[in-house]
Amino acid sequence: MEKQERMELTRWAVKQALDAGAGQAAAKTASVRSIDVEFRDGKLEKLQEATQSGLTLAVYLDQRFSAHSTSNLDRKFLAGFIKEAVAMTRYLGQDPFRTLPDPSLYAGRESLDLELVDPAGSQITMDQRLALAREIEAAARTADPRVISATAGVGDAAGASARVTSNGFEGETESTLFYAGAEVTVGDGAGGRPEDWDYATVRFRSQLPAGAGLGANAARMALAKIGQAKVESGLYDMVVDNRVGERLVSLLLGPMQARALQQKSSYLDGMIGKSIGSTLLTLTDDPFIPRGLASRLFDDEGISARPRVLVDQGVLREYFVDDYYGRKLGMAATTGSPSNLILAAGRQTGPALLAGVNRGIYVTSFLGGNSNPTTGDFSLGVSGMLIESGKLTRPVNEMNLSGNLREFWNRLSAVGNDPYLYSAWKIPTLLFTQADFSGA
């Protein structure tokens, strides 16, 4: 679908909703073309290529609200679908907070080039994808005789969307994405088959690292797990690899949502201006990073994006306030969701942080677990390496990290200078003192 056709269809959908009796309406039309290839054992294992399209519609009618979606963009079908969507809304209860955002929140949209579209992206050929996948898989498979299986994945996607509201918002997005990497399983000689991965996801194809390095790195990390075992329960200093630190940061995001505050299910309720962690914890959100994986000029509600400071040296400054729950709480809307979330980097390298730990655990992956946003309790499965006198001595698994977020973030005692490159969130290596591990 061409850009203009997409915008026209979206405007038409909003008008259909109003004509059917809606007081206000918002519609978004999106499509993404994606191609994925997988290589294993020296040959192509899977090839997938398709275009996914969809239209979503929000209906506001006499303080009533409903939200709908469909993959069928045929106008004749949509006309009936929209009519039914409006009709069903009349049966719901009234909620005075259900309206579109005030148009003043749409104002002030930046006109930056976020560099989200690789102009050379569409020139990639199937042969180039296959060659890259073949290179990654070969590097992983031949890295060591203990490698049992290596699977390389290479793919790319190009997406576009148009969004329109009946109170004056119009916005379009366009972006490309490229990824490449491998998953490797190795034999430990005793029946165990440890696995690890290395993937890179980027906006421009030229940002992808060399394929051989991705394959070799995945194999190296899987091999490092051979001989893994739990160590005794206790308090250990904890270094968290920059690849997985976002699992910990994500535990803060639920309690920072306006919905959680309004529903009285946030342990951060009433904490604005107060300390929620160590002074090394500074969290900002920057929607304008060129080529950022979550960069944007406006959010899902059409609110114009701007950089935000959420936590400043341990002090909570802002929640994520979407328009609806902000209205319910009597708080000004900011945005309901993070874009490129940044945990402020420190000065030391990751290896330097490790070298400073006398007895600790270097966490390289999290497995399952969960948290309770109302109380802050959490418990997560972990694996990684034991640190003794600043050296990684042996692989560790089957351990649980547990605690309460109220006091856990106070244990953050150093932050690396090495935010992970291939995620929307920029989280460096993190050091926590005396974290609580359950094991043997």
Place this chain on the structure above:
Amino acid sequence: MNRRDFIKGATAAGVLAALPWRRASAQGGIPPGGTMASDVKRYLEAFGVTEQDIRAVMGVALSRSGDFCDLFFQSTVTNSVGLEDNVVNRAGCAAEMGVGIRVVKGDQTGYSYCEEISLQAMKAAAATAAAIADGPASPAVPEMAVQSLPSFYPAQTPWSEVGVDRKVPLLQRVNDRMRGADPRIIKATVSMVDQASRMLVARSDGRMAADDQPLARFTAACIAEHQGRREQNYFDVSARAGFELFTPALLDRVADEAVRSTLALFDAVKPDGGEMPVVLAAGSSGILLHEAIGHGMEADFNRKKISIFCDKVGKPVARKFVSIVDDGTVAANRGAINVDDEGNDTEKTWLVQDGILTGYLHDRISATHYRVKPTGSGRRQSFRFAPQPRMRNTYMLPGPHSRDEIIASVKKGLYAETFTNGQVLIGGGDFTFYVKSGFLIEDGKLTKPVKDINIIGNGPKVLEQITMVGDDLQFSEGGWTCGKNGQGVPVSMGLPTVLVSSATVGGSNG
């Protein structure tokens, strides 16, 4: 990263994926009255295709020497309605339709789909999928023969006949009951999701099958406040059934369980961490089987030799009284299927029989690879995905012990009762599940409640450490969704009361 498979309950927090945009004892015989051959015409008409169209598309799909192809037509309507702050203030409908076209060459898969069901669009998708192979055209496709199916989930009142006006009072009823139950309840939310999915699969070996798959879930959650502390919990029920499922008695029980399980948390303590005996309550504790063994027995992981179970078939893996099945035939169960998404017959598949590891869960590719019959385990999230071997309803058969004697046998340990989510590493065998609530066991008795603890173990080791199995098998009622390689499918699970002699409990060691 793709293989980090997980399962989650209705309102559990999500599990992060590495790639931001790629982001888991009533056994019946086969009841009469399922989809008969004559009905398939109705399905063809619903998708606006003819058998001639299908054969034409297959001709394109197999034009480059593919061994096999299938077309998976699907139309799904999902309705949701939600209550918050005493008002039913949100609802919605999602309508999806399309056809997925797969071409298989040996272990290799070419896949494409289209959301517009026209001959031109289907032929274009077929040409894309055909590119997995590179050779001359395969022999002509035979005449289609329609497969008659059993009927494990007839909906008395199909969801297509139920308007939102009939759902609103149900949500209000549950809300009012929760709010009225105890003055400590300060917030309540209620949601109901129903789905009517229609599918038709046509294969190049001439088999064609069609099915209607209803699915419904009802969730009640509440927040309670007491002496300045707040706690939250939820209860949900799910089944393949129509509107008749949600009787007043069931809805009242959902409300009561949500309230009871929330208020119980005020007394909860944090257990000591480390290794200890764990007693799993009958029912949702089947999450143990899903993570500890179920994923590891999916044949694709074994074909690739990346499962910790891949050299253990035919060997003893547990005590003689341990038998585990994965079953698509339990009536109205969330994991039941009349036919799998590749058109294979559904069945009850043994994973462990009398302590011996018996066999894998197969889709077509792995069954061909191992030269065995498919087990009816080829499932997919939707027409946008190629099928993979997946679980349906995974449970352990009843054993020789009573619940009371199992609890009485533990001097100091944990009794795990409700769960939100779990995850497993296929090759290492490490798995976890998150215990939302349970009790300490002290001197053979349940004492203080506990909450929010992760349990971690190793699949094969835990199977060996199942030292007692109760006679009280129960299926989980909850709305579990299993994730694998970015695809979610509805599943269920069950367990009698079970003693695991040692597992690592995430508690306090300070």
